[in-house]
Amino acid sequence: xxxxxxxxxxxxxxxxxxxxxxxxxxxxxxxxxxxxxxxxxxxxxxxxxxxxxxxxxxxxxxxxxxxxxxxxxxxxxxxxxxxxxxxxxxxxxxxxxxxxxxxxxxxxxxxxxxxxxxxxxxxxxxxxxxxxxxxxxxxxxxxxxxxxxxxxxxxxxxxxxxxxxxxxxxxxxxxxxxxxxxxxxxxxxxxxx
Ligand SMILES: [Zn+2]
Numbered sequence: 001x002x003x004x005x006x007x008x009x010x011x012x013x014x015x016x017x018x019x020x021x022x023x024x025x026x027x028x029x030x031x032x033x034x035x036x037x038x039x040x041x042x043x044x045x046x047x048x049x050x051x052x053x054x055x056x057x058x059x060x061x062x063x064x065x066x067x068x069x070x071x072x073x074x075x076x077x078x079x080x081x082x083x084x085x086x087x088x089x090x091x092x093x094x095x096x097x098x099x100x101x102x103x104x105x106x107x108x109x110x111x112x113x114x115x116x117x118x119x120x121x122x123x124x125x126x127x128x129x130x131x132x133x134x135x136x137x138x139x140x141x142x143x144x145x146x147x148x149x150x151x152x153x154x155x156x157x158x159x160x161x162x163x164x165x166x167x168x169x170x171x172x173x174x175x176x177x178x179x180x181x182x183x184x185x186x187x188x189x190x191x192x193x
């Protein structure tokens with residue numbers, strides 16, 4: 001992996017990534033390796049929707065593509081992007097849609113599953129400090145709505161609060177716990193180095 005000029009943020013991000021080796025937190029964590037969606041998977045979107053960055057104050061150029069980072073000794077990919085931010089930073093819905101599940105998991109901590117308006121994609125937000133007041137399953141949300149706050153619940157390191165954000169392509173059964181991971185990096189406007 002090519003190295004970039006070291007900035008304070010990149011040090012922080014690298015530390016967070018190193019510290020977040022166990023970080024996964026999805027119900028799909030047990031999916032067999034090699035199930036990442038190929039570009040031409042059935043039901044693939046012609047063009048990824050441009051999503052709102054879920055953490056205010058972070059620009060797309062600051063994102064690091066951590067989707068393929070090894071977890072559990074390389075047994076599985078990370079299948080998400082980690083966005084470092086101080087505890088209590090608002091977490092924004094990346095798209096319009098519906099809150100499908102508020103779920104407390106051991107690895108992910110306090111998490112939210114949101115479906116996009118078409119019901120083809122699920123958005124997963126993990127390690128939250130808490131939910132936004134009044135957030136409820138079934139609730140419609142708009143892009144930019146505050147749905148929770150950055151934290152370090154689940155297996156995130158307490159000294160490296162961050163948002164673990166994942167996208168899953170849903171199957172026809174539209175089950176929130178079952179989908180094919182898609183790399184969020186380009187959806188969020190990230191540009192490969
Ligand atoms: Zn993560």
